């Protein structure tokens with residue numbers, strides 16, 4: 001795709017687009033709103049050179065880590081396999097960047113769509129070099145068998161590639177994850193000195209980058225859900241305090257926070273795929289200083305994606321959700337870890353806060369704080385026999401016209417990691433792309449996006465936002481935000497769905 005426009009310039013290295021952003025400033029005058037439309041000029045500069053990208057996964061030997069690595073290798077080497085349903089070709093279904101499309105315009109009256117990945121130059125997932133850590137020493141072939149996610153025939157075909165991949169020893173603070181994980185922790189960096197741990201992880205990152213001749217590395221936590229650390233401004237509040245707390249091996253510094261700090265100190269962006277409060281203010285300050293991004297928290301894969309879609313639809317239709325009861329049962333290692341109350345609490349929070357802003361936006365349905373406090377219940381049960389095939393059952397009870405009730409009962413079954421792996425890939429590819437984009441507002445100097453990369457909120461259950469920026473959870477708004485950003489950077493028109501060119505030529 002090539003954009004021909006007076007507002008877009010391209011040379012060998014950069015694509016610069018000029019965009020007049022239309023917004024509306026609202027002033028309150030007593031009980032009246034005064035709306036003042038305004039236009040602000042933005043320029044977006046995208047470095048079109050595609051780097052050699054390395055990714056280090058924390059929890060590489062888990063269900064997500066093995067499914068992602070094996071799935072990408074299957075695509076890279078076009079490995080086909082057989083199951084009782086026949087012969088399968090590898091694909092990237094479930095990946096926003098690889099398997100979804102964006103409308104770029106109209107040809108006569110026909111709408112034209114292209115793959116998301118073709119709007120701006122992006123890394124090909126098959127070119128990513130993977131590495132990482134796990135507290136379990138199994139090589140990735142054995143770890144994939146343990147995970148029981150991928151069809152047996154594909155596991156066998158991937159074995160020669162995966163058995164050479166062995167996770168690095170990791171740091172293990174048993175107090176932060178469930179006690180039932182202790183029996184797999186046979187690949188652990190010894191000692192209790194958190195500063196030494198940080199330095200070892202930093203060296204691992206530097207070695208990985210150098211040995212694989214990489215332009216950049218991104219770290220992503222896909223290890224077990226930790227309990228929340230007890231956040232304290234004196235311990236976690238600034239970069240300096242955080243480093244001091246690491247030096248003194250403070251008990252409330254989690255393993256995930258050590259990895260986040262190591263990433264920042266090595267100049268790598270860090271993504272938190274679990275719900276715990278890894279990205280404390282001190283980490284954000286470290287990231288800011290290093291000029292890298294942090295993003296989180298907790299991958300938004302199935303049940304929550306649906307929830308933020310259905311609740312957006314109901315509230316958008318003027319229907320009032322009054323209760324959401326979400327059950328899950330699953331039998332994989334994630335479920336085993338979440339069977340401990342402290343870890344469940346972290347997950348409960350991210351699964352529960354995901355509709356708050358959608359409800360809060362509608363003061364017709366929810367005029368008071370009390371009414372916003374709907375009956376939203378989260379239950380997770382560990383049932384080993386179900387393996388990675390997670391069952392999610394939700395009942396949504398809403399109030400309709402004249403005091404009537406509308407109830408939806410939703411049953412969702414799938415391999416959790418077959419949804420998570422393509423989503424993880426998207427997080428990595430988009431994070432890398434956003435490292436190459438700069439913007440300038442009203443002809444000021446070009447700058448990078450804010451340190452906390454809330455552009456990725458479509459992929460997160462509890463999206464972390466820059467301070468002062470409200471979080472958006474509604475799925476269609478999150479997707480529109482991402483789609484419009486890449487379109488604007490490419491010099492394309494943002495679609496407001498009026499379709500005037502189709503209606504009136």
Ligand code: NAI
Pocket residue numbers: 058059060061062063064065133134135136170171172173177184221222223224225226255273274275298299300301332333334337416417419420
């Ligand atoms: P898993 O339990 O199969 O994998 C986690 C891996 O992390 C294990 O291999 C474990 O040995 C390792 N680990 C634990 N502590 C570690 C440490 N300190 N350093 C290095 N490795 C460590 O779990 P799964 O299914 O892969 O999920 C991973 C994370 O992603 C969990 O926190 C889960 O809640 C979260 N998540 C998963 C989703 C999914 O659909 N699979 C969706 C949303 C979030």
Ligand code: DG6
Pocket residue numbers: 299300301302303304305328330334335338347351380390416461
């Ligand atoms: C229990 O629900 C296990 C969790 O790890 C979830 O399966 C995972 O976070 C995915 O959740 P969701 O709501 O995005 O499908």
